[in-house]
Amino acid sequence: STTTPRVVIIGAGIVGANLADELTERGWTEVTVLDQGPLPLTGGSTSHAPGLVFQTNASRTMSAFASYTVEKFLALGGAPDDGEWCFNQVGGLEVATTPERLADLDRKHGWAMARGIPAEIVDIEECVRLHPLLDPSRILGGLHTPTDGLAKAARAVTALIRRAESRGAVFRGSTRVTGISQHGGRVTGVTTDHGEVPADVVVSCAGFWGRRLGAMVGMRVPLLPLAHQYAFTGQVAELVGRNDEAVEARLPILRHQDQDLYYREHHDRLGIGSYAHRPIPVSLDELPEVDDVSEARQPSMLPFTDEDFAPAWEQSRLLLPALDDAKVETGFNGVFSFTPDGGPLVGESSDVSGFWIAEAVWVTHSAGVARSVAQLLVDGCSEIELHGCSVHRFAEHETTDAYVSETAQQNFVEIYDVVHPLQPRLSPRDVRVSPFHARQRDLGAVFGEAHGWERPQWYEANAGLVGELPYEWQPPSRDSWSARFHSPIAAAEAWKTRTGVAMYDMTPLTRIEVAGPGAVAFLDRLTTGKMDKSVGSVTYTLMLDDAGGIRSDLTVARLGDELFQVGANGTIDVEYLRRAAPTDGSVTVRDITGGTCCIGVWGPLARDLVQPLSPDDFSPEGLKYFRCRRADIGGVPVVAMRVSYVGELGWEIYTGAEYGQRLWDVLWEAGREHGVIAAARAAFNSLRLEKGYRAWGTDMTTEHDPYEAGVGFAVRPATKGEFVGRDALAGRDASTVTRRLTCLTVDNERSVVLGGEPVLVDGEPAGYVTSAAFGHTVGRPIAYAWLPASLEVGDPVDIRYFGQDVRATVAAEPLVDREMTRIRR
Numbered sequence: 001s002t003t004t005p006r007v008v009i010i011g012a013g014i015v016g017a018n019l020a021d022e023l024t025e026r027g028w029t030e031v032t033v034l035d036q037g038p039l040p041l042t043g044g045s046t047s048h049a050p051g052l053v054f055q056t057n058a059s060r061t062m063s064a065f066a067s068y069t070v071e072k073f074l075a076l077g078g079a080p081d082d083g084e085w086c087f088n089q090v091g092g093l094e095v096a097t098t099p100e101r102l103a104d105l106d107r108k109h110g111w112a113m114a115r116g117i118p119a120e121i122v123d124i125e126e127c128v129r130l131h132p133l134l135d136p137s138r139i140l141g142g143l144h145t146p147t148d149g150l151a152k153a154a155r156a157v158t159a160l161i162r163r164a165e166s167r168g169a170v171f172r173g174s175t176r177v178t179g180i181s182q183h184g185g186r187v188t189g190v191t192t193d194h195g196e197v198p199a200d201v202v203v204s205c206a207g208f209w210g211r212r213l214g215a216m217v218g219m220r221v222p223l224l225p226l227a228h229q230y231a232f233t234g235q236v237a238e239l240v241g242r243n244d245e246a247v248e249a250r251l252p253i254l255r256h257q258d259q260d261l262y263y264r265e266h267h268d269r270l271g272i273g274s275y276a277h278r279p280i281p282v283s284l285d286e287l288p289e290v291d292d293v294s295e296a297r298q299p300s301m302l303p304f305t306d307e308d309f310a311p312a313w314e315q316s317r318l319l320l321p322a323l324d325d326a327k328v329e330t331g332f333n334g335v336f337s338f339t340p341d342g343g344p345l346v347g348e349s350s351d352v353s354g355f356w357i358a359e360a361v362w363v364t365h366s367a368g369v370a371r372s373v374a375q376l377l378v379d380g381c382s383e384i385e386l387h388g389c390s391v392h393r394f395a396e397h398e399t400t401d402a403y404v405s406e407t408a409q410q411n412f413v414e415i416y417d418v419v420h421p422l423q424p425r426l427s428p429r430d431v432r433v434s435p436f437h438a439r440q441r442d443l444g445a446v447f448g449e450a451h452g453w454e455r456p457q458w459y460e461a462n463a464g465l466v467g468e469l470p471y472e473w474q475p476p477s478r479d480s481w482s483a484r485f486h487s488p489i490a491a492a493e494a495w496k497t498r499t500g501v502a503m504y505d506m507t508p509l510t511r512i513e514v515a516g517p518g519a520v521a522f523l524d525r526l527t528t529g530k531m532d533k534s535v536g537s538v539t540y541t542l543m544l545d546d547a548g549g550i551r552s553d554l555t556v557a558r559l560g561d562e563l564f565q566v567g568a569n570g571t572i573d574v575e576y577l578r579r580a581a582p583t584d585g586s587v588t589v590r591d592i593t594g595g596t597c598c599i600g601v602w603g604p605l606a607r608d609l610v611q612p613l614s615p616d617d618f619s620p621e622g623l624k625y626f627r628c629r630r631a632d633i634g635g636v637p638v639v640a641m642r643v644s645y646v647g648e649l650g651w652e653i654y655t656g657a658e659y660g661q662r663l664w665d666v667l668w669e670a671g672r673e674h675g676v677i678a679a680a681r682a683a684f685n686s687l688r689l690e691k692g693y694r695a696w697g698t699d700m701t702t703e704h705d706p707y708e709a710g711v712g713f714a715v716r717p718a719t720k721g722e723f724v725g726r727d728a729l730a731g732r733d734a735s736t737v738t739r740r741l742t743c744l745t746v747d748n749e750r751s752v753v754l755g756g757e758p759v760l761v762d763g764e765p766a767g768y769v770t771s772a773a774f775g776h777t778v779g780r781p782i783a784y785a786w787l788p789a790s791l792e793v794g795d796p797v798d799i800r801y802f803g804q805d806v807r808a809t810v811a812a813e814p815l816v817d818r819e820m821t822r823i824r825r
């Protein structure tokens with residue numbers, strides 16, 4: 001008989017129960033689920049969750065999770081009338097009371113379209129028809145999503161437990177986990193107050209208790225428990241006779257985001273959820289001990305604080321005048337999980353293999369997250385891409401108590417805010433600065449922020465160049481949304497990069513040193529390229545998952561026989577390489593981003609600037625395209641790599657962080673006679689799109705194979721043996737794809753889209769924009785989009801932008817330097 005791994009799931013809430021169901025469905029039947037509370041109502045966040053499921057989200061992944069939850073819960077329960085429903089599909093209505101919100105609903109409607117979620121923008125009259133309690137004079141319109149609705153989380157848990165048990169899973173309530181056992185870096189079991197449970201895999205689905213469980217294996221789980229108010233009104237006259245106890249609700253679930261409020265029916269009463277109060281962090285030690293958990297008494301339900309709810313009640317009565325005769329009857333401050341970026345936390349411990357977490361998950365996304373975790377465990381990869389959920393997406397400082405506490409509370413406060421995609425966080429700032437920071441400030445850098453790094457977006461010092469721009473380079477004015485967090489100075493910086501020379505700070509790019517006698521074989525197994533090339537080679541290559549999806553794209557520079565420098569896409573890559581490395585000591589993997597720095601010197605005059613500073617050969621023959629070498633530049637020891645994400649002649653020049661400012665100064669001084677400028681991310685992003693370079697995480701993810709993404713050239717099966725993803729790609733190539741990352745140019749030069757918008761072909765949604773920017777060299781906005789492969793160059797499409805259709809045309813790519821003459825000069 002075949003055996004499957006013994007899995008222990010900690011937590012029988014909506015995530016743990018779903019996971020037991022998904023695992024047993026896939027034949028992993030040796031599943032034990034433990035919970036400290038009684039079954040099935042254990043007293044965690046699931047037990048009091050109001051269950052509103054709004055599917056549309058800025059994140060595709062989160063939307064996909066939610067849609068699966070809807071589909072699964074609909075199938076799991078009975079019809080609303082029989083009182084056995086797990087999902088009551090009443091629809092969702094989000095109303096706008098300000099013009100900004102109304103515009104934002106247009107944008108959100110676009111996301112729904114791009115994700116295949118039926119939704120429509122509705123006028124005031126229709127809002128009131130859908131939800132007759134609304135005061136028409138208070139609202140401007142709404143977004144209606146008929147497939148949204150109410151999840152009955154506690155009932156779903158019961159049904160999932162029953163189904164998982166029928167396949168062999170064992171659920172044990174009132175069993176407290178006291179420790180995680182491990183041996184040789186692997187998990188071996190779970191200790192409880194009722195003895196030891198052996199395990200090959202442990203998945204903590206402990207919700208807001210997760211930090212405590214993680215600490216048992218030395219894992220810092222970046223999650224903060226916060227209390228959030230939920231109130232029940234007394235009977236509302238207008239609701240009497242509309243519903244019975246079994247159905248509970250017929251009106252759509254309602255969001256009033258301008259006041260941080262949401263609503264649902266409970267038979268003839270209303271439930272009101274509020275984020276309009278101060279954030280209320282909760283210490284696990286303060287939670288009440290509850291022996292007799294019930295719907296009304298749970299450790300995760302703190303006493304209602306009336307004073308915090310007063311403004312919410314006032315606003316509710318304005319929006320819903322029917323509440324004038326009602327009052328708040330009861331309420332509670334419910335504890336649930338917040339994270340620094342609002343996303344869930346999914347993944348395996350870095351230090352103890354076999355210990356996984358799936359936490360900070362809303363009921364809305366629970367089934368989807370559980371399915372993905374089950375796929376990760378059983379198949380090795382998830383069909384929905386997870387980089388925004390990975391527990392390894394955070395920089396080290398982002399898991400500290402101070403950071404988690406501050407940012408999770410910010411997330412609470414800003415939960416319903418209209419957020420611009422380029423809006424940087426205000427605090428904490430100046431956490432990580434490159435060695436060029438002082439010089440950048442002197443040049444009037446306007447900084448954005450990413451994982452703590454201060455990253456210039458443009459330099460005010462270049463403002464004077466805007467007036468010098470030749471006519472064809474002058475940027476058109478923008479609509480107010482795309483003009484936010486943007487400056488026309490980007491046009492001047494792009495112009496100088498294409499016609500002169502510019503210095504870019506590339507320090508925040510993740511750099512990994514891979515070294516040791518096993519390094520070549522190790523990298524060869526994990527990537528699609530040939531790694532056993534000469535010292536001085538640089539290879540653009542991909543890492544795939546077992547299904548052939550793109551896990552990352554890398555540059556791999558061979559600095560020595562046993563020494564490589566890998567340019568990567570963040571801490572997820574560091575973690576993956578670290579955990580995939582052989583354990584026999586033949587390979588070391590080290591994140592060297594922090595101790596080093598990098599300046600990209602790019603433009604047709606780059607060689608004129610750099611060569612006189614160095615005794616080493618920077619000539620076209622001396623340092624060819626995609627080669628690297630150690631060199632001395634103005635007395636600074638560097639590694640120069642002839643790579644350019646902006647698509648111009650030049651080098652990424654690396655040195656130790658302590659030499660960084662000196663390197664900057666040397667290049668800057670020598671550059672004066674060539675008119676060198678410092679240039680920044682806004683120009684950078686435009687230039688790379690013109691050159692057709694993909695950004696992993698935005699343009700392509702594990703959901704895409706290399707041929708669809710247009711990076712099939714980096715897969716070299718003929719030149720090498722086994723590598724991860726090889727078998728999955730067999731038989732696929734550029735001619736077999738059904739969808740493609742497609743280059744579009746927008747016909748009207750003023751319509752700059754920003755990414756995430758739906759693309760329509762013949763008036764029907766057919767895909768979505770990934771990255772977009774104004775192409776300063778080509779004088780048009782550029783948008784890359786996932787679209788059917790049947791489209792041809794010259795075909796017209798429409799991009800839906802704030803409710804308007806913007807005409808665009810499929811273009812041959814890249815738009816700039818297709819002949820490679822600029823970059824190879």
Ligand code: FFO
Nearest residue numbers: 540553554555567568569626643644645652693694695
């Ligand atoms: N590493 C370095 N050093 N620099 C980078 O800009 C980046 N990336 C990511 C992660 N690693 C990096 C990789 N993305 C090209 C395209 C995308 C890149 C990096 C480089 C590029 O030059 N492509 C050429 C390759 C041709 C060839 O294989 O010979 C091309 O497509 O023509 C920044 O995000």
